[in-house]
Amino acid sequence: MAQENLRxxxxxxxxxxxxxxxxxxxxLPDASITLFTEFEDVAYSPCGIPxxxxxxxxxxxxxxxxxxxxxxxxxxxxRLQTKVTGINLEDRTVSxxxxxxxxxxxxxxxxxxxxxxxxxGIDLDGIKYVKNIRRAMEFDKELETMKKAVVVCAxxxxxxxxxxxxxxxxxxxxxxxxxxxMSEVADPDIMEPVKESLEKMGAQMHFGTKVxxxxxxxxxxxxxxxxxxxxxxxxxxxxxxxxxxNHLSSEAGIELGxxxxxxxxxxxxxxxxxxxxxxxxxxxxxxxTDIPIQGLSGSHAYSQGRIxxxxxxxxxxxxxxxxxxxxxxxxxVQIGGVSLGETLHKALGIPHVVAFSMGISRARYxxxxxxxxxxxxxxxxxxKVLGAQMAGGEGIKERADFLAFVIKRGxxxxxxxxxxxxYSPPIGALMEPIAxxxxxxxxxxxx
Amino acid sequence: MAQENLRxxxxxxxxxxxxxxxxxxxxLPDASITLFTEFEDVAYSPCGIPxxxxxxxxxxxxxxxxxxxxxxxxxxxxRLQTKVTGINLEDRTVSxxxxxxxxxxxxxxxxxxxxxxxxxGIDLDGIKYVKNIRRAMEFDKELETMKKAVVVCAxxxxxxxxxxxxxxxxxxxxxxxxxxxMSEVADPDIMEPVKESLEKMGAQMHFGTKVxxxxxxxxxxxxxxxxxxxxxxxxxxxxxxxxxxNHLSSEAGIELGxxxxxxxxxxxxxxxxxxxxxxxxxxxxxxxTDIPIQGLSGSHAYSQGRIxxxxxxxxxxxxxxxxxxxxxxxxxVQIGGVSLGETLHKALGIPHVVAFSMGISRARYxxxxxxxxxxxxxxxxxxKVLGAQMAGGEGIKERADFLAFVIKRGxxxxxxxxxxxxYSPPIGALMEPIAxxxxxxxxxxxx
Numbered sequence: 001m002a003q004e005n006l007r008x009x010x011x012x013x014x015x016x017x018x019x020x021x022x023x024x025x026x027x028l029p030d031a032s033i034t035l036f037t038e039f040e041d042v043a044y045s046p047c048g049i050p051x052x053x054x055x056x057x058x059x060x061x062x063x064x065x066x067x068x069x070x071x072x073x074x075x076x077x078x079r080l081q082t083k084v085t086g087i088n089l090e091d092r093t094v095s096x097x098x099x100x101x102x103x104x105x106x107x108x109x110x111x112x113x114x115x116x117x118x119x120x121g122i123d124l125d126g127i128k129y130v131k132n133i134r135r136a137m138e139f140d141k142e143l144e145t146m147k148k149a150v151v152v153c154a155x156x157x158x159x160x161x162x163x164x165x166x167x168x169x170x171x172x173x174x175x176x177x178x179x180x181x182m183s184e185v186a187d188p189d190i191m192e193p194v195k196e197s198l199e200k201m202g203a204q205m206h207f208g209t210k211v212x213x214x215x216x217x218x219x220x221x222x223x224x225x226x227x228x229x230x231x232x233x234x235x236x237x238x239x240x241x242x243x244x245x246n247h248l249s250s251e252a253g254i255e256l257g258x259x260x261x262x263x264x265x266x267x268x269x270x271x272x273x274x275x276x277x278x279x280x281x282x283x284x285x286x287x288x289t290d291i292p293i294q295g296l297s298g299s300h301a302y303s304q305g306r307i308x309x310x311x312x313x314x315x316x317x318x319x320x321x322x323x324x325x326x327x328x329x330x331x332x333v334q335i336g337g338v339s340l341g342e343t344l345h346k347a348l349g350i351p352h353v354v355a356f357s358m359g360i361s362r363a364r365y366x367x368x369x370x371x372x373x374x375x376x377x378x379x380x381x382x383x384k385v386l387g388a389q390m391a392g393g394e395g396i397k398e399r400a401d402f403l404a405f406v407i408k409r410g411x412x413x414x415x416x417x418x419x420x421x422x423y424s425p426p427i428g429a430l431m432e433p434i435a436x437x438x439x440x441x442x443x444x445x446x447x
Numbered sequence: 448m449a450q451e452n453l454r455x456x457x458x459x460x461x462x463x464x465x466x467x468x469x470x471x472x473x474x475l476p477d478a479s480i481t482l483f484t485e486f487e488d489v490a491y492s493p494c495g496i497p498x499x500x501x502x503x504x505x506x507x508x509x510x511x512x513x514x515x516x517x518x519x520x521x522x523x524x525x526r527l528q529t530k531v532t533g534i535n536l537e538d539r540t541v542s543x544x545x546x547x548x549x550x551x552x553x554x555x556x557x558x559x560x561x562x563x564x565x566x567x568g569i570d571l572d573g574i575k576y577v578k579n580i581r582r583a584m585e586f587d588k589e590l591e592t593m594k595k596a597v598v599v600c601a602x603x604x605x606x607x608x609x610x611x612x613x614x615x616x617x618x619x620x621x622x623x624x625x626x627x628x629m630s631e632v633a634d635p636d637i638m639e640p641v642k643e644s645l646e647k648m649g650a651q652m653h654f655g656t657k658v659x660x661x662x663x664x665x666x667x668x669x670x671x672x673x674x675x676x677x678x679x680x681x682x683x684x685x686x687x688x689x690x691x692x693n694h695l696s697s698e699a700g701i702e703l704g705x706x707x708x709x710x711x712x713x714x715x716x717x718x719x720x721x722x723x724x725x726x727x728x729x730x731x732x733x734x735x736t737d738i739p740i741q742g743l744s745g746s747h748a749y750s751q752g753r754i755x756x757x758x759x760x761x762x763x764x765x766x767x768x769x770x771x772x773x774x775x776x777x778x779x780v781q782i783g784g785v786s787l788g789e790t791l792h793k794a795l796g797i798p799h800v801v802a803f804s805m806g807i808s809r810a811r812y813x814x815x816x817x818x819x820x821x822x823x824x825x826x827x828x829x830x831k832v833l834g835a836q837m838a839g840g841e842g843i844k845e846r847a848d849f850l851a852f853v854i855k856r857g858x859x860x861x862x863x864x865x866x867x868x869x870y871s872p873p874i875g876a877l878m879e880p881i882a883x884x885x886x887x888x889x890x891x892x893x894x
Contacts, residue, residue: 015877048812048872056873062812299870299877320865327869334874365495365509397875398845401868402852408867409856418767420855421848422774423746425495426503427781428844430462430746 006031007102008312009094011084011248012109013037014046015298016279018066019305020107020312021076027313033076034101036094038083041133042068047298049136050157053143054164060137087252089272105274105312108249108262109305112242112280112295117152121214126221127236130157139235146234147171150224152211154181158239159194159330165237166203173231174198175206175224181330187341190373190389197331206231242295244281257283261294266318268308276312278304287321287408288339288386289348296324325404327397334372334396337389338404345377345387353380355413355441359433361393363425370394374437376403376413380445383412399434413438413445453478454549455759456541458531458695459556460484461493462745463726465513466752467554467759468523474760480523481548483541485530488580489515494745496583497604500590501611507584534699536719552721552759555696555709556752559689559727559742564599568661573668574683577604593681594618597671599658601628605686606641606777612684613650620678621645622653622671628777634788637820637836644778653678689742691728704730708741713765715755723759725751734768734855735786735833736795743771772851774844781819781843784836785851792824792834800827802860802888806880808840810872817841821884823850823860827892830859846881860885860892 008031010021021035035042043066051057071078079096086095087108093100114129116122128139147170151162154176162174178184181191195205206228213225214236223232244261246254255271257263261283268276279301283292300322307319327336345352355376362369372393377386388403390396406416417439421432455478457468468482482489490513498504518525526543533542534555540547561576563569575586594617598609601623609621625631628638642652653675660672661683670679691708693701702718704710708730715723726748730739747769754766774783792799802823809816819840824833835850837843853863864886868879 045810045812045872047870048810051813051872056814057812065811297870299868302877303865303867323867325867325869326871327874328871329873336869363492363495364512365492365504366498367503395842395845397869397871398842398849401866401875401879401881402845402849404867405849406852409858411856418750419848420750420770420772420851421746422772422783422844423494423744424773424775424844425492425498426776427774428848430492430749432848434848 006104006313008033008105008107009101009103010035010107010109011094012111012279013039013042014109014111014279014301016111016301016305016308017107017109018043019302020109020276020278020309021071022074023306023309024313025074025076027310027315029075031313034079035071035076036079036082036084036096038081039132040081042066042071042078042080044133045298046131046133049130049133050160050164053136053140053161054167056164056167060133060140063133084248087248087254089252089275092274105276107308107312108254108270108275108277108281109279109301110245110248110281113245114238115240115243117211117238117240119211119213121216121221124214124216124221125219126234127214127238129238130161142235143168143170148233149173149235149237150175150231150233151237151239153239153241154178154183155239155241156182156328158237159198160328161237161239162203163198163201163331166198166201172203173206173233174203175209175211175226177208177210179207185341185344186335186337187343187375187389190335190337190341190375190391191330193333193391194330194335197333201331242280244283244294246281249277249281257292259283259292259294261292267311267316268304268319269311276308278308285321286339287323296322297326323404323407325400327400333392334394335391336396336400337387338400338407339387340377341387341389342375342377350386351380352377352386353441353444355437355444357433357436357440359393359431359436360429361395362427363429366425372396372433374399374433376434376437376441378413378441383414383445384410385413385416393433403434413441417442453551453760455480455552455554456548456550457482457554457556458541459558459726460486460489461556461558461726461748463558463748463752463755464554464556465490466749467556467723467725467756468518469521470753470756471760472521472523474757474762476522478760481526482518482523483526483529483531483543485528486579487528489513489518489525489527491580492745493578493580496577496580497607497611500583500587500608501614503611503614507580507587510580531695534695534701536699536722552723554755554759555701555717555722555724555728556726556748557692557695557728560692561685562687562690564658564685564687566658566661568663568668571661571663571668572666573681574661574685576685577608589682590615590617595680596620596682596684597622597678597680598684598686600686600688601625601630602686602688603629603775605684606645607775608684608686609650610645610648610778613645613648619650620653620680621650622656622658622673624655624657626654632788632791633782633784634790634822634836637782637784637788637822637838638777640780640838641777641782644780648778689727691730691741693728696724696728704739706730706739706741708739714758714763715751715766716758723755725755732768733786734770743769744773770851770854772847774847780839781841782838783843783847784834785847785854786834787824788834788836789822789824797833798827799824799833800888800891802884802891804880804883804887806840806878806883807876808842809874810876813872819843819880821846821880823881823884823888825860825888830861830892831857832860832863840880850881860888864889
C-alpha cells in the first residue's frame with residue numbers, strides 16, 4: 001500500500017495524541033489521520049490548571065494552546081466527545097459504540113487516570129481530581145465560597161495544589177503518609193525549603209498521616225478523618241498517583257508491562273505490528289537503572305507522540321531511554337533534579353557518593369541573590385554522575401536539563417568540578433553551584 | 448628542597464593572584480606565601496562596580512568578599528600598596544624599589560590595564576575608567592552632581608555603564624565605532640533587544656561614531672567631539688578594551704604571545720621554569736579556533752590562579768582550552784553565548800549553518816514568560832555545535848554554561864534537537880528553546 005493512502009487512527013487528545021497526529025500529518029499530508037477523544041477539548045495544558053485555581057494565571061482561556069479548527073485546517077479529522085469503546089486487532093478497527101473505523105496504523109495515547117483510593121466516603125461531592133479542564137472550571141466557581149481545603153498526597157500535583165489553594169486564601173491542609181514531601185522520589189533535605197515555604201504561605205503539613213474516612217453531610221464532604229485526627233473541610237483534592245489508562249489496550253490483548261503501562265520498543269511500537277503508543281499510557285526504560293517507569297511529563301508525552309506518529313507514518317525514529325529531568329515550584333521555591341535522589345539510591349542499594357554544595361544564584365552582593373542546594377549522586381568507582389537533586393535559587397530547570405544531558409553522556413564529577421561558567425553579578429556567581437558540588441564530591445571521594 | 452620550605456611569591460591581588468596564593472597555601476601549609484599588590488585592597492569584586500554606580504547595589508562595602516585579615520590568618524603574607532618594580536629571573540627575586548625578595552616559585556597575576564585611546568584631551572579631569580574600587584568610590588561621590596555622561600565603546604563594560612548611568616538618572620550617551628553593540632563579538636540580531644532596552648531606559652546610542660576630541664574647561668571635560676557632532680557632558684567613561692599589564696614580565700624576558708599576554712602552557716607555566724601566570728595578563732588557547740585569546744572573566748582568572756597556585760606548590764594540574772561561556776544583563780535584557788557568533792564565523796570564513804529559534808522561558812500562559820532568541824552555529828558536515836548566542840528570557844547564564852559543555856564535548860545538533868527537558872509552567876516551556884533551535888538547524892541542513 002502506498003504510504004500516502006495510509007489510514008492512521010490516534011486514540012487520545014492529550015500531548016502524546018496531538019503530537020502523534022500532527023507529526024503523521026506533517027510527514028504524509030495525503031494520509032487520512034483521525035483522532036478520537038472522549039473529551040470536549042484538545043490541545044490545552046492540564047499542567048496549568050493548579051495555577052488558574054490558585055489565581056496565579058488569570059483564567060482558563062490562557063491554557064488553550066490551539067483551537068480544534070486548527071487541526072481541521074491542517075487536515076486532521078478530529079472527533080471530540082467520541083469515546084472509543086474497543087480496539088479490534090484482527091479487523092484493524094476501533095469501535096465507537098456500534099460503529100467501526102478502519103486503520104492501517106494505530107497510535108494509542110489514552111493517558112492516565114488517578115488511582116482512586118479505596119477509602120470510605122470517596123464518592124462524596126466535593127472530592128476533586130485535577131485533570132479535565134471543564135471539571136476544573138466548575139471547581140473554580142465552587143472555590144469562590146469554599147474556606148477549607150484538604151489535599152491528599154504530597155505528590156508534585158499535591159504540592160502545587162496546596163500552594164495554590166493557600167495562595168487563593170483557603171485554609172489548606174496537605175496530608176501524606178510519607179515522612180516528607182514527595183518522599184517517594186525526592187530527598188528530605190531538598191524538600192525542607194519547600195515545606196518551610198508552604199508553611200509560610202499558610203498551608204499546614206500532616207506527614208506520616210493516613211486518611212481513614214471522608215465524612216459528609218447531605219452527600220457533601222465535610223471532614224477528613226485521619227490517623228492523627230479529624231480535619232474539617234469544604235473540599236478535598238486527591239492528588240494520588242497516576243496510573244496508565246489501558247482498559248482498551250488490555251482488552252484488545254496488547255501487552256502491558258509490570259507498571260501497567262503499554263510495553264513499547266525504542267520505536268514506540270507495541271507488541272502488535274502497526275500499533276504504536278505514546279505518553280502516560282506507556283512504560284519507558286529508565287536510562288540509569290534500566291527499570292521500566294511510567295507517568296512522566298507532558299514534554300515526554302509530546303516527544304513520544306512525535307516518535308510514534310513519525311513511525312506510524314513510515315519513518316524510522318528511535319526514542320532514547322529517559323533520564324527524567326524534573327523541576328517545579330513548590331511553595332515559592334524552585335526544586336528539581338534528574339533520575340534518582342540520594343534516598344532512592346540508598347533504598348535500591350546502589351553504591352554512590354553524595355556531592356553536595358550550597359551555591360548562590362548571582363554574585364553574593366547582587367540584589368535578588370538566593371542560595372541553592374545542589375546534590376549530585378555519583379558512582380564512587382567511575383565518578384560518573386547518576387542523579388541530581390536541587391532546591392532554591394534560580395535556573396533550576398536549566399540546570400536539570402543540563403544534568404540530564406550530563407548523566408546520559410556518562411560525564412564524571414571530575415569533568416564538572418572545573419567546568420567553565422558565566423560570571424556576571426546580576427545573573428551568575430563566580431563559581432557555578434554544580435561545579436562546587438562536584439568539587440565537594442571529589443573531596444569526599446579522596447578521603 | 449623540601450616542598451614545605453618553598454617560598455612562593457604572587458604578584459597581583461585580583462582573582463588570579465588571590466586564588467593562586469590561597470591554593471598554594473592550602474596545598475603547602477608550611478610554605479612561605481607572599482602576595483604583593485600595589486593597591487589598597489584585595490578580594491573585592493570589580494565586576495560589581497557598575498552596579499553600585501548605578502545604584503542597583505546599595506554600596507561599595509557589599510563588593511568586598513574577604514578581609515585582608517583573613518589572608519593573614521590563613522598564613523599568607525599580604526603586602527598591600529607594595530608595587531613590585533622588577534622581576535629578576537637569574538637571582539629569583541622580585542624587587543620592590545631597592546628591596547629584593549627571594550622566591551622559589553613565582554606566580555604573575557598582574558591583570559590588565561585599559562587601552563588609553565590616543566585622543567586629544569584624554570587627560571582631562573572627568574574622564575574615568577572603571578577598575579579600582581577606591582577610584583570608583585570617588586567617582587560615585589562626583590556623580591551626585593553630574594547630569595550628562597558619555598560612555599565610549601559599547602563593550603560589555605560600556606553597556607553595563609550606559610545602563611547603570613541611565614538607571615541613576617543621568618542623560619547618557621553610548622558611542623561606538625561599530626555598527627551595533629559589542630559588534631566585535633556579538634551578532635546584531637542578538638544585540639537588538641539590548642539596544643531597545645537601553646533606549647527605553649533613556650540612553651542614547653551613537654553607532655558608527657568616532658571620538659575625535661575631548662574638550663574641557665578649566666581642566667575638566669565638558670564635551671566630546673565625535674565624527675557625528677559634539678555631545679556635552681560632565682563625565683566620560685572610557686570602556687575601552689583591556690590589554691594585559693605585562694611591563695614587568697616583558698622587561699624580565701618572560702615570553703609574551705601575539706596578544707601581548709604571557710605565553711603559558713596547559714599548566715599555566717610561563718616560558719621560564721618555576722614561573723607561572725594566571726588571569727588577564729596571560730593568553731589562553733581558544734577551544735574551537737585554537738587561536739590564543741586574552742581578557743576573559745573573573746571566573747577564568749580564578750580558575751587559572753587555582754591551577755597556577757597548585758602547580759607552583761608542586762602539584763600537577765592542567766587547564767583546559769577555553770570555550771568562553773559569557774552572559775550579562777544589557778539594559779534589562781539577558782544576553783549570552785559561547786565561543787564565536789554568526790558574524791565572526793562568517794568573517795573568519797568558517798563553514799557553518801545557523802540554527803535559530805525564538806523560544807519561551809515558561810509556559811506561554813504563565814505570568815512573567817518572556818521570549819528568547821537562541822542561535823546555535825554548527826558545522827554543516829559534522830553537525831557539531833561550534834558557537835551560540837542568545838538574548839532575552841531567563842536562564843541565559845545556565846544555558847551558556849550548558850552550551851559551553853556541549854561545544855567542548857563535540858555534541859551535535861542531532862543530540863540537542865530531542866534532548867529531554869523539564870516542563871513545568873512557572874519555570875519551563877514544553878520545548879526547551881535550545882532544542883527548538885537545534886531542530887531548526889537540522890531542517891536548514893536537510894534543505
